[in-house]
Amino acid sequence: MASRTWKTHLDSQLPKAMADEINVFETELELRQKGKLEEKLFAETRLRRGVYGQRYDNGLRHDGEAQQPIPFPSGELTKGPMTMWDAPGMQRIKVPYGGLTAAQLEMIADLAEEYSDGIAHITTRQDFQFHFIHIEDTPDLMRRLAAVDITTREACGNSVRNITACPRAGVCHDEPFDTTPYAKAMADFLLGHPDTQDFGRKVKIAFSGCRDHACALTNIHDIGAIGVNRAGKRGFEFYVGGGLGAVPHQAKLLEEFVSEEELLPLSQAVCRVFARLGEKTNRARARLKFVVAKLGIEEFRRIVAEERKLIPNAPEHTAYLGMLHATDEKPIKVSSLLRKGRYPEGFEAWRSTNVYQQRQSGYSLVTIKCPLGDLTSAQLRALADLARKFCGDTIRTTIEQNLVFRWVSNDDLPALYTLLGAIGLNAPGAGTIVDVTSCPGTDTCKLGISASRGLAAELGTRLAEQALTLDKSVQELRIKVSGCFNSCGQHHVGDLGFLGASRAVNGRRVPNFQVVLGGQWKENGGAYGLAIGSVPSKRIPDVVTRLTERFVRERVQEESFQTFIQRIGKLALRKMVEDLIEMPTYQEAPGLYRDWGDPREYTIGDLGVGECAGEVVPFVEFGLAAAERQVFEASTLLEAGDPSGAAERAYRAMLHAAQALTRHVGAFVTDAPDDIVAQFRTYLVEPKFFWDPFAGEKFVHYLTRVHGTTFEGVTSERAHQRIEEAQLFVDASNQAYARVGEARQKAAADAKVVTA
Amino acid sequence: MIDLQRIFVKIFATPSDKVSQEDFVPVFHSFIKEKKLGEVWVDVTNYAHVQHGPGVVLIAHHAQYAMDEADGRLGLLYSRKRGSSGTLTERFSDALMRAHDAARELASAPSLQQSLTFRGDELLIGAQDKLLAPNSDKTLALLHAPIAEALENTRGKPHTLTRIGDPRGPFTLLASPR
Numbered sequence: 064m065a066s067r068t069w070k071t072h073l074d075s076q077l078p079k080a081m082a083d084e085i086n087v088f089e090t091e092l093e094l095r096q097k098g099k100l101e102e103k104l105f106a107e108t109r110l111r112r113g114v115y116g117q118r119y120d121n122g123l124r125h126d127g128e129a130q131q132p133i134p135f136p137s138g139e140l141t142k143g144p145m146t147m148w149d150a151p152g153m154q155r156i157k158v159p160y161g162g163l164t165a166a167q168l169e170m171i172a173d174l175a176e177e178y179s180d181g182i183a184h185i186t187t188r189q190d191f192q193f194h195f196i197h198i199e200d201t202p203d204l205m206r207r208l209a210a211v212d213i214t215t216r217e218a219c220g221n222s223v224r225n226i227t228a229c230p231r232a233g234v235c236h237d238e239p240f241d242t243t244p245y246a247k248a249m250a251d252f253l254l255g256h257p258d259t260q261d262f263g264r265k266v267k268i269a270f271s272g273c274r275d276h277a278c279a280l281t282n283i284h285d286i287g288a289i290g291v292n293r294a295g296k297r298g299f300e301f302y303v304g305g306g307l308g309a310v311p312h313q314a315k316l317l318e319e320f321v322s323e324e325e326l327l328p329l330s331q332a333v334c335r336v337f338a339r340l341g342e343k344t345n346r347a348r349a350r351l352k353f354v355v356a357k358l359g360i361e362e363f364r365r366i367v368a369e370e371r372k373l374i375p376n377a378p379e380h381t382a383y384l385g386m387l388h389a390t391d392e393k394p395i396k397v398s399s400l401l402r403k404g405r406y407p408e409g410f411e412a413w414r415s416t417n418v419y420q421q422r423q424s425g426y427s428l429v430t431i432k433c434p435l436g437d438l439t440s441a442q443l444r445a446l447a448d449l450a451r452k453f454c455g456d457t458i459r460t461t462i463e464q465n466l467v468f469r470w471v472s473n474d475d476l477p478a479l480y481t482l483l484g485a486i487g488l489n490a491p492g493a494g495t496i497v498d499v500t501s502c503p504g505t506d507t508c509k510l511g512i513s514a515s516r517g518l519a520a521e522l523g524t525r526l527a528e529q530a531l532t533l534d535k536s537v538q539e540l541r542i543k544v545s546g547c548f549n550s551c552g553q554h555h556v557g558d559l560g561f562l563g564a565s566r567a568v569n570g571r572r573v574p575n576f577q578v579v580l581g582g583q584w585k586e587n588g589g590a591y592g593l594a595i596g597s598v599p600s601k602r603i604p605d606v607v608t609r610l611t612e613r614f615v616r617e618r619v620q621e622e623s624f625q626t627f628i629q630r631i632g633k634l635a636l637r638k639m640v641e642d643l644i645e646m647p648t649y650q651e652a653p654g655l656y657r658d659w660g661d662p663r664e665y666t667i668g669d670l671g672v673g674e675c676a677g678e679v680v681p682f683v684e685f686g687l688a689a690a691e692r693q694v695f696e697a698s699t700l701l702e703a704g705d706p707s708g709a710a711e712r713a714y715r716a717m718l719h720a721a722q723a724l725t726r727h728v729g730a731f732v733t734d735a736p737d738d739i740v741a742q743f744r745t746y747l748v749e750p751k752f753f754w755d756p757f758a759g760e761k762f763v764h765y766l767t768r769v770h771g772t773t774f775e776g777v778t779s780e781r782a783h784q785r786i787e788e789a790q791l792f793v794d795a796s797n798q799a800y801a802r803v804g805e806a807r808q809k810a811a812a813d814a815k816v817v818t819a
Numbered sequence: 820m821i822d823l824q825r826i827f828v829k830i831f832a833t834p835s836d837k838v839s840q841e842d843f844v845p846v847f848h849s850f851i852k853e854k855k856l857g858e859v860w861v862d863v864t865n866y867a868h869v870q871h872g873p874g875v876v877l878i879a880h881h882a883q884y885a886m887d888e889a890d891g892r893l894g895l896l897y898s899r900k901r902g903s904s905g906t907l908t909e910r911f912s913d914a915l916m917r918a919h920d921a922a923r924e925l926a927s928a929p930s931l932q933q934s935l936t937f938r939g940d941e942l943l944i945g946a947q948d949k950l951l952a953p954n955s956d957k958t959l960a961l962l963h964a965p966i967a968e969a970l971e972n973t974r975g976k977p978h979t980l981t982r983i984g985d986p987r988g989p990f991t992l993l994a995s996p997r
Contacts, residue, residue, distance in 0.1 A: 176989060181876075441871065
């Protein structure tokens with residue numbers, strides 16, 4: 064049946080390069096369907112176009128009792144290893160520096176409605192994402208985005224990801240200059256650049272206009288650039304090697320001042336060095352942060368400088384400097400003062416948290432708080448209308464999953480507030496404790512361990528109900544939730560961070576969150592928090608209540624939450640939640656064995672109810688609990704200024720967990736570390752009990768890398784990393800324990816069948 | 820004839836204080852577990868936190884079923900995404916029958932204790948396809964007859980059809996029995 068297609072409709076209207084690129088992808092898609100393109104190659108091809116996997120895309124879903132196959136019509140056809148062709152996926156679209164026009168919002172609305180589930184989702188890196196997208200719809204989706212000058216190219220995969228920037232750039236009081244054109248130039252320059260095509264993993268880049276605030280979090284990025292003026296000349300403090308993930312690293316200063324002429328070629332040199340020296344086989348160690356950590360910043364600096372000398376100066380390095388004003392925004396309304404009078408109900412509260420007075424007199428930046436970063440198509444269209452009415456094409460996304468309107472004339476604020484209210488988007492509290500940030504977690508992410516969005520929604524609702532009575536010191540705190548160790552919810556830099564984990568209790572699994580305290584949101588994510596313990600998901604709201612109430616009660620003068628956490632000490636903090644960590648049996652509290660918003664009994668992947676539903680606690684659980692305690696002790700040693708002791712204790716924790724597991728599978732193992740590691744490898748690693756479907760042997764390396772080494776002279780930062788690694792090792796041990804239980808159950812069932 | 824795939828039907832629910840979006844989560848999970856409605860089920864997703872949003876959505880390979888609250892009106896929204904075949908009348912008829920089947924299942928779900936009822940006096944029907952069926956009078960001229968026929972075939976009565984909604988949004992008709 065012949066019908067018009069988006070290809071025939073749009074091809075002639077798109078820039079030729081973009082049209083060709085999408086046509087090539089469509090051809091690759093057809094080749095894969097015919098089995099003429101290898102699945103691994105196609106997987107990387109689609110990832111580089113932002114087409115990502117989603118939960119259950121291996122064609123299996125647990126219904127709470129057992130794992131069930133999803134009978135997709137295309138059968139065994141795959142779009143990547145263990146990724147079924149028909150399984151819905153996620154499409155990420157790049158929004159460089161978060162900048163959007165009204166027309167782009169309208170396009171995103173159309174696509175969400177037609178191809179997704181009616182929702183467009185703002186990510187913690189200023190992107191948009193659509194979920195439940197079919198692979199065969201992606202070429203048309205890309206064409207339609209290209210028609211409004213949006214690309215999905217290199218939104219995922221081993222590439223330079225979306226380049227983020229402070230949403231206040233250009234209107235901020237603190238910045239020396241607007242970093243927007245530099246962020247745009249970097250995005251344009253590196254997109255598809257030959258020197259960015261051979262990475263072992265992704266590269267994330269961020270721009271900020273100041274050191275003090277958190278709007279861009281340059282410290283957590285592979286490359287971070289902070290605008291500075293030196294002797295009247297514009298340039299950047301240039302940082303490298305930051306990153307969150309399983310083991311967070313603070314970025315290191317590569318150059319104190321990089322001139323605007325050198326910004327792009329220096330970044331190119333860093334990319335070349337990363338492509339050459341970065342890990343290619345072990346994905347767990349393939350980020351730039353590991354190259355910088357391994358070489359040391361001095362040696363890395365030397366290598367980059369040598370590389371820079373090999374790059375000939377080219378016009379594209381500086382061409383953008385002649386167009387620095389191309390991204391300047393022009394207000395569509397004249398500046399004004401907010402007239403005094405009767406304002407709409409709730410306006411003052413909203414204004415106090417969601418409105419920022421711009422550097423330009425008479426104008427404001429308005430933050431539109433988007434719950435969990437989600438917007439409907441109707442809301443997006445209405446927002447496009449409001450932008451055209453009040454501020455023009457000056458919309459930006461933020462890393463806190465919100466939108467901002469810039470250049471709103473102050474006297475328009477009450478009208479804008481009222482009209483936002485009509486579409487449910489005038490909630491106050493942007494950038495406060497009620498504005499909880501979360502990654503997708505188990506809702507849609509195939510790596511999710513716990514329901515981060517479910518927890519974030521619950522906390523947001525409860526805190527919003529108390530918003531008016533919350534102490535000001537509590538209102539200013541940030542909560543960040545990640546569903547797994549990949550840390551997309553940026554929990555390391557929240558005042559209160561929560562990291563998805565799971566625990567096994569009497570053979571059943573319990574959704575948990577590690578409670579991570581003391582992260583620093585300000586100063587571009589200036590410090591990372593440490594875990595004080597793993598608490599069942601359903602009890603996290605109690606953790607928040609206890610911590611915030613104590614903060615209000617015992618805060619000394621204007622003490623920050625971070626200082627308060629340091630002063631109280633992790634030991635005391637741990638004591639505050641110890642009773643919450645204690646797990647009742649399934650029969651006593653079945654609700655704790657389910658995650659937020661999911662009526663199914665909690666599982667991960669194909670893991671179900673374990674071997675024992677009785678009251679007896681298997682010995683291995685004591686061992687795993689002891690290992691967890693040792694991780695905690697390591698963090699207290701670090702806090703007490705003993706990084707060597709902390710690193711050694713972290714190692715001991717891993718050893719303890721490994722020993723407990725090895726004994727659990729019936730092996731005789733002594734207390735000798737060499738024996739433990741050898742037998743652990745034989746009985747747990749080789750049979751793939753201690754193995755992650757996505758990270759492989761990543762967690763094993765955390766143990767083997769430090770086994771047999773000395774801990775003298777370990778730096779605080781390295782000790783911090785060792786503690787993070789030990790925590791993840793213990794988490795993985797809990798999963799391995801469940802895996803062993805499941806294998807035993809299966810063996811018992813098989814034996815029954817044979818007997819019968 | 821155009822190859823229209825993305826067809827939708829929304830059957831309005833009677834407002835009730837006794838039922839909330841959260842109540843639909845276990846019901847939709849049970850649809851998956853019990854393999855109801857003959858769909859290839861994938862998952863349940865919850866957008867109850869979004870004002871006038873799709874609410875709780877049950878995702879299938881060919882279609883989505885949402886307890887939609889667009890414009891502040893709760894209803895079962897069936898959105899076909901792919902796999903439609905036959906004449907346009909057959910496609911709209913199929914969507915109407917699937918929406919009605921789902922509404923029946925929901926209304927009789929034991930956990931909802933009959934607190935959810937659906938209205939027969941009006942519904943929304945249309946297409947989410949900006950290329951083939953923009954929300955315009957031209958599309959109305961094209962689709963009026965097959966939609967009218969589908970409604971009469973499945974509901975046994977002729978309907979009055981009125982085009983409504985944002986011209987930028989999906990092609991939407993408000994259908995009321997004459």
